[in-house]
Amino acid sequence: MAELESDHYDVIVIxxxxxxxxxxxxxxxxxxxxxxxxxxxxxxxxxxxxxxDELSSWSNTINQSSSSSAxxxxxxxxxxxxxHSSSTTPLTPQLENDxxxxxxxxxxxxxxxxxxxxDTLIASDVSKYVSFxxxxxxxxxxxEGVKKVPGSKEEIFKDKSIGLVDxxxxxxFLLFATGEFENDDLLKGKEDQPLSTFLxxxxxxxxxxxxxxxxxxxxxxxxxxQTLPALQRTRRYLKSIGRYGGSAFLVGQYGGAGxxxxxxxxxxAVFGGTYVLGPTAAPTSIETTPDGVLIQIPCHPRxxxxxxxxxxxxxxxxxxxxxxxxxxKETTSxxxxxITATLPExxxxxxxxxxxxxxxxxxxxxxxxxxxxxxxxxxxxxAYINGEGTGSCPAGQxxxxxxxxxxSPSTSPSAILRPYLQKITNEPTFExxxxxxxxxxxxxxxxxxxxxxxxxxxxxxxxxxxxLDWEAKQGEKAYYAIMGREGKGFFExxxxxxxxxxxxxxxx
Amino acid sequence: xxxxxxxKAVQVKLVLLGEAAVGKSSLVLRFCQGDFNExxxxxxxxxxxxxKCRLENRIVKFEIxxxxxxxxFHSLAPMYYRNAQAAVVVYDITKAASLEKAxxxxxxxxxxxxxxxxxxxxxxxxxxxxxxxSTPATVTPAAQETETEGEDGEDDSAEESxxxxxxxxxxxxRQVPTAEAEAYAKESGLLFFEASAKTGHNxxxxxxxxxxxxxxxxxxxxxxxxxxxxxxSAGNHENNNVNLGEGQQAKKGGCC
Numbered sequence: 001m002a003e004l005e006s007d008h009y010d011v012i013v014i015x016x017x018x019x020x021x022x023x024x025x026x027x028x029x030x031x032x033x034x035x036x037x038x039x040x041x042x043x044x045x046x047x048x049x050x051x052x053d054e055l056s057s058w059s060n061t062i063n064q065s066s067s068s069s070a071x072x073x074x075x076x077x078x079x080x081x082x083x084h085s086s087s088t089t090p091l092t093p094q095l096e097n098d099x100x101x102x103x104x105x106x107x108x109x110x111x112x113x114x115x116x117x118x119d120t121l122i123a124s125d126v127s128k129y130v131s132f133x134x135x136x137x138x139x140x141x142x143x144e145g146v147k148k149v150p151g152s153k154e155e156i157f158k159d160k161s162i163g164l165v166d167x168x169x170x171x172x173f174l175l176f177a178t179g180e181f182e183n184d185d186l187l188k189g190k191e192d193q194p195l196s197t198f199l200x201x202x203x204x205x206x207x208x209x210x211x212x213x214x215x216x217x218x219x220x221x222x223x224x225x226q227t228l229p230a231l232q233r234t235r236r237y238l239k240s241i242g243r244y245g246g247s248a249f250l251v252g253q254y255g256g257a258g259x260x261x262x263x264x265x266x267x268x269a270v271f272g273g274t275y276v277l278g279p280t281a282a283p284t285s286i287e288t289t290p291d292g293v294l295i296q297i298p299c300h301p302r303x304x305x306x307x308x309x310x311x312x313x314x315x316x317x318x319x320x321x322x323x324x325x326x327x328x329k330e331t332t333s334x335x336x337x338x339i340t341a342t343l344p345e346x347x348x349x350x351x352x353x354x355x356x357x358x359x360x361x362x363x364x365x366x367x368x369x370x371x372x373x374x375x376x377x378x379x380x381x382x383a384y385i386n387g388e389g390t391g392s393c394p395a396g397q398x399x400x401x402x403x404x405x406x407x408s409p410s411t412s413p414s415a416i417l418r419p420y421l422q423k424i425t426n427e428p429t430f431e432x433x434x435x436x437x438x439x440x441x442x443x444x445x446x447x448x449x450x451x452x453x454x455x456x457x458x459x460x461x462x463x464x465x466x467x468l469d470w471e472a473k474q475g476e477k478a479y480y481a482i483m484g485r486e487g488k489g490f491f492e493x494x495x496x497x498x499x500x501x502x503x504x505x506x507x508x
Numbered sequence: 509x510x511x512x513x514x515x516k517a518v519q520v521k522l523v524l525l526g527e528a529a530v531g532k533s534s535l536v537l538r539f540c541q542g543d544f545n546e547x548x549x550x551x552x553x554x555x556x557x558x559x560k561c562r563l564e565n566r567i568v569k570f571e572i573x574x575x576x577x578x579x580x581f582h583s584l585a586p587m588y589y590r591n592a593q594a595a596v597v598v599y600d601i602t603k604a605a606s607l608e609k610a611x612x613x614x615x616x617x618x619x620x621x622x623x624x625x626x627x628x629x630x631x632x633x634x635x636x637x638x639x640x641x642s643t644p645a646t647v648t649p650a651a652q653e654t655e656t657e658g659e660d661g662e663d664d665s666a667e668e669s670x671x672x673x674x675x676x677x678x679x680x681x682r683q684v685p686t687a688e689a690e691a692y693a694k695e696s697g698l699l700f701f702e703a704s705a706k707t708g709h710n711x712x713x714x715x716x717x718x719x720x721x722x723x724x725x726x727x728x729x730x731x732x733x734x735x736x737x738x739x740x741s742a743g744n745h746e747n748n749n750v751n752l753g754e755g756q757q758a759k760k761g762g763c764c
Contacts, residue, residue: 254587269577269578272577274577
């Protein structure tokens with residue numbers, strides 16, 4: 001077995017999640033020597049995109065580890081995301097045969113066209129390794145079936161199902177929501193109101209439309225979400241429309257987040273970073289020293305030192321985690337990853353109640369990606385569908401992600417989510433269910449100290465639309481924690497830089 | 509940088525594989541430099557280089573991905589293999605073990621990559637064993653080669669300077685007989701070459717032969733090669749991939 005080239009690195013990064021990978025790439029770009037380790041055999045950590053067989057074994061592993069670690073509940077254990085209660089249906093011979101053609105995301109998410117991750121992708125040139133498509137549609141499920149929601153002003157104009165008066169109210173609201181509303185009198189004192197109350201009270205928007213706005217434009221988990229944060233999200237999403245097309249959101253190919261993480265890892269390697277994955281990269285001990293950190297890893301015969309260590313809490317020994325010992329409030333979410341070989345009705349393209357044109361037109365192509373919201377008493381169930389165009393599954397198939405904030409941890413995720421899966425498809429060829437438990441916002445704030453930079457996992461209810469940008473922000477934070485604010489900026493280009501990430505662009 | 513040609517280029521992703529220090533980067537740099545003046549030394553640490561290859565009826569534009577050292581601990585990401593239409597697997601004809609490694613990489617390609625990927629097996633450092641025994645095949649070429657090594661850099665230079673090739677009997681340096689490697693390539697359906705990145709011998713031929721072998725007519729455009737969605741060549745049907753970097757095209761002169 002080859003050993004590392006050095007006993008010392010400027011920075012050791014543990015875990016190849018998106019935030020870690022962004023941190024690693026930015027540090028290597030700034031000239032730091034980086035050793036990047038991941039005890040998993042796959043890239044991506046919490047953001048991994050897995051093949052079918054990898055997902056099955058991931059599912060087995062989390063069940064084993066959750067039962068074994070239940071007794072050893074150190075108080076700091078809860079600063080990491082924990083997965084449990086997972087189940088998968090067996091792989092059919094066909095699936096077994098094609099298992100490597102799937103990229104199934106543990107972090108299903110769409111990317112707003114304006115925000116931290118987009119900026120980071122462009123600044124780092126990692127945008128050249130990864131590809132995105134526009135999200136095709138956002139729909140709300142109602143009794144009569146799936147209803148597409150107009151996402152932009154143009155679509156609202158065209159939508160015949162909205163009356164003229166309501167359209168005017170809606171426009172007035174959209175104008176308000178794209179502006180600097182923080183100090184607007186219309187909002188004063190109502191920041192904490194439920195969004196639906198605010199919309200109905202202040203803008204006289206009818207109830208049915210408030211639902212559309214809450215779920216499909218603000219991407220709330222419930223119309224009762226607080227107004228101010230919902231408005232802030234709305235503003236960002238509205239401003240994202242038009243940057244790359246009619247949709248505010250992009251869909252990453254090949255499983256999204258995991259592929260993006262790989263792109264940053266490659267960028268780090270190009271700038272000299274060293275990569276070791278798998279069991280030989282799992283540190284057997286991590287300790288802080290006056291000059292930094294010292295770790296022992298199976299892939300190297302001697303201890304390895306570094307001036308800084310970047311890691312999510314999950315890879316750190318409890319001794320390095322200082323936790324505030326308040327009541328650990330946790331949020332749990334139930335999740336499903338399913339595959340079907342039949343077109344979900346929600347993706348069938350119908351002309352959006354515009355006038356029929358008489359011209360002979362070829363059958364419109366069906367949608368390839370969609371977000372569908374199922375309103376519920378409590379938190380909505382959100383579905384996110386990836387078709388073959390995302391490169392995440394074989395032709396003619398669809399991956400369906402379902403997620404909801406679960407109210408009772410005792411109910412199995414399949415009991416909660418299968419009814420919703422069945423509204424999308426009657427013929428799933430594969431189903432996986434699991435529960436993710438995340439620490440609540442205020443319970444644990446892992447303290448980064450001088451040499452140790454701890455990345456915080458995303459813990460809110462808006463992972464679908466906010467998770468990727470959270471990761472990018474964490475990566476940037478880690479960069480500045482190590483490099484300081486005075487020197488070179490995060491992925492700042494040297495004026496003398498040649499095209500570093502590939503040159504000889506299209507010159508034809 | 510001539511723009512006058514009306515022929516559309518077909519873009520092909522080509523990945524490099526092989527043990528460290530066999531000269532992967534040098535082969536590519538030789539290939540890419542062949543077309544333009546010697547002084548523009550490409551940036552070390554480039555993630556991929558591009559080079560065009562003209563055939564009678566089409567221009568193939570290779571987008572060549574280097575391992576960036578991620579092969580060392582077998583940590584190449586699936587992204588690396590994704591949509592690669594061609595691969596160059598390199599070994600060093602003066603190191604028997606490097607052919608075994610190359611075989612392992614071919615297996616890995618068959619597992620990870622597209623089923624119809626075109627693979628070329630290349631025995632590099634032919635200059636060290638050249639029949640024309642007058643070729644001084646020692647310290648000088650080794651030094652020169654490491655100079656053009658990109659990401660493999662440090663590691664390579666160390667290894668190569670520590671193990672200087674025996675000087676006088678140049679053919680002694682050969683550890684992999686041509687026939688052996690060729691037989692393996694044949695039975696595995698690979699293209700086969702012996703080449704020298706140092707002298708440039710056979711380097712262009714590798715890429716031309718690959719370009720000729722790729723079954724363009726049956727290839728359906730893969731979504732992932734389309735980072736530059738709006739500017740894709742006409743042969744590929746329109747897809748709606750997004751070019752994130754638009755408005756960011758302030759490129760300084762490309763090299764190829």
